[in-house]
Amino acid sequence: MNNYLLFEVGVEEMPSRFVASTLKQIKESTEKMLNEKRVKFENIETFATPRRLTFIINGLAERQEDLEEEVKGPSKKISLDADGNFTKPAQGFMRSKGLNPEDIYFKEVGKDEYLFATIRENGAETAEVLKEILPLAVKSVVFPKAMHWAGKDIRFVRPIRWLVALLNDEVLPVDLEGIIASNVTKGHRFLGAKEIVVNSVEDYKAKLRENYVILDQAERKAMIVEQANKVAESLGGKVIMDPDLLDEVTCIVEYPTAFYGEFDKEYLKLPKRVVITPMQDHQRYFPVEDADGNLLPNFIAVRNGDSFGIENVKAGNEKVLEARLADALFFYREDTKKNLESYKERLKTVVFQEKLGTIYDKSERITKLSAVIADSLGCADKKADIVRAAELCKADLVTNMVFEFDELQGYMGMEYSKLEGENPAVSQAIYEHYMPVSAGAEVPASLEGSVVSIADKLDSIAGFFAIGIQPTGSQDPFALRRQALGILNILMENKITIDIKEISEAALDNYTELEFNKEEVVGQMLDFCSERIKNLFKDMGIRYDVVEAILNADINDIADMHHRALELNEWINKDELVEMLTAFNRVSTLAEKAEGVNVDEALLVEAPEKELYESFKSVKEEVKGHLANKDYGKALDSFATLKPAVDNMFDNVMVMDKDDNVRNNRLNMLKNISDTMLTICDLNKIEYK
Secondary structure, three states, rough: OOOOEEEEEEEEOHHHHHHHHHHHHHHHHHHHHHHHHOOOOEEEEEEEEOOEEEEEEEOOOOOOOOEEEEEEEEOOOHHEEEOEOOOHHHHHHHHHHHOHHHEEEEEEEEOOEEEEEEEEEEEEEHHHHHHHHHHHHHOOOOOOOOOOOOOOOHHHOOOOOEEEEEEEEOOOEEEEEEEEEEEEEEOOOOOOOOOOOOOOOHHHHHHHHHOOOOOOHHHHHHHHHHHHHHHHHHHHOEEOHHHHHHHHHOOOOOEEEEEEEEEEEEHHHHHHHHHHHHHHHHOOEEEEEEEEEEEEEEEEEEEOOOOHHHHHHHHHHHHHHHHHHHHHHHHHHOOOOOHHHHHHHHHHHHHOOOOEEEEEHHEEEEEHHHHHHHOOOOOHHHHHHHHHHHHHHHHOHHHHHHOOOOOOOOOHHHHHHOOOOOOOOHHHHHHHOOOOOOOOOOOOHHHHHHHHHHHHHHHHHHHHHHHOOOEEEEEOOOOHHHHHHHHHHHHHHHOOOEEEHHHHHHHOOOOOOOOOHHHHHHHHHHHHHHHHHHHHHHHOOOOOOHHHHHHHOOOOEEEHHHHHHHHHHHHOOOOOHHHHHHHHHHHHHHHHHOOOOOEEEHOOHHHHHHHHHHHHHHHHHHHHHHHOOOOOOHHHHHHHHHHHHHHHHHOOOOOOOOOOHHHHHEEEEEEHHHHHHHOOOOOHHHOOO
């Protein structure tokens, strides 16, 4: 199978953030449909620039594989009437499968006969299949926002202007809403030819390069890195290469040329990130720093083209950045005329949520909840800094700088508080309280920042749940899932031990002006937290039944749950697991019938039950010791040593004795064993593999 297909979708310049996802969606849809259509292939290579999405399918089969499939229809009694004629259900089945009466036969399945037929279909040529599925693959892409143009029945991120489709160097006339594929592509918008005839994959790649298009995004990225490093070295510095910015720039150029620009050294008096933000987030420039990490008065930009007239491009970019930095310097000077705390009063004018009050109200709630969490953690020596950070954490939202550059929220609060002589721990916590900003992002490094961050996020969850606003399906307009995951990650990564139920209740206690059923809302918050834990642990590779076993152990300490889950996930790989689970499942089943937990040793009359109880008393103490040290694997090892005694009792003692006292005593003993198991985890939730 040496056949190949070259397929290019030519578009108006796409926003960089959609390039990778669009490429991925079309590739996955194409793979799925090729498999469904029984067309074998080796792989699909993908390439993208702002103006084109390219797919090369290698190792295509000449034809579909032939199909022979037996299909089952209605039962015979439904398929035939009293005269032996086909009924409407049978006729409908035949129509849906393209069958004739002579194709039908009956087979016995279980106690009844059913209508069957064998469908045989000769495989079509691959070219015909491709003409069918390629337009569907393009149409299958889902965008947050899409365009509709020229009356076409298709939505795409930008209008599609041309298609190229070559099957083994021959044009494949794919039809996408009247856009017919050819062997004519386009070069760079300004430097390349308007029309380029291509006759093969190799010809396509070579001619695009000749016309200032570097097709392979990995090659473009490598070029940008190499060029930017050389430019930075010529300035006596090194480039600050943000990975996300690098990916973005790679997707907005077809032919990269890096160059440097300059700005006034006066702006280096601003905090480092204040200078970097307009460069990096607004203008897509790479900052440059010296060997000591200090910013140089330079930036590196990447042009979509060659070096012709680069001085004019340089001057234009310098002018734009100069305006941004001048604004930043002005805002900084204006902001620092007042102290940070004075901005708090203005938070009363900013609404957080109609029913939940202003940002000022939220700030007050965060402060109260932070104090409660600090008390719960027993960190009296840090409480003053935690409370102070909570008081100031939202103040920078109404500063000029954050109003203009909202990416700097938290950071400016940190910088302004430093200028005013606040404790470094307070300043750091102000910055950290927004962390983590996304899944997998950095969590607060300090306990002070962790506490204020948890308080901020939990206050939002509690408030919205109290007024009946909860995430549903894919809808989560207030990012409550992300905030819950942020709390969980902080607790796990920083190994903070805290009772989620208690602090959830404390968070709700701050909403005295709202009417809600506190017990009910706390339950909803804990259920919400449990679902996030399940998803989070699953992403970590922890078995779903292990997660269920941990969640059923009635633990509110998230860091501890994480530790238990990791140890149990490893422990269940033991060879003797199946036999052990069988034994303890019997214990748990009978334990449910117990009416108490008191065991009268005088009523233990059989040797096996005496042996089990003596073993249990010893094991129970061992388990308690291991749990105190958080050695959950060892606790399970100790508990597992009861298995022989459990088996011996079940083999030789009738638990459900006729004597009520003896029977209840034995059930109570089993209840004690089951309860001890639950202090570790619920082994009944573990499934045999």
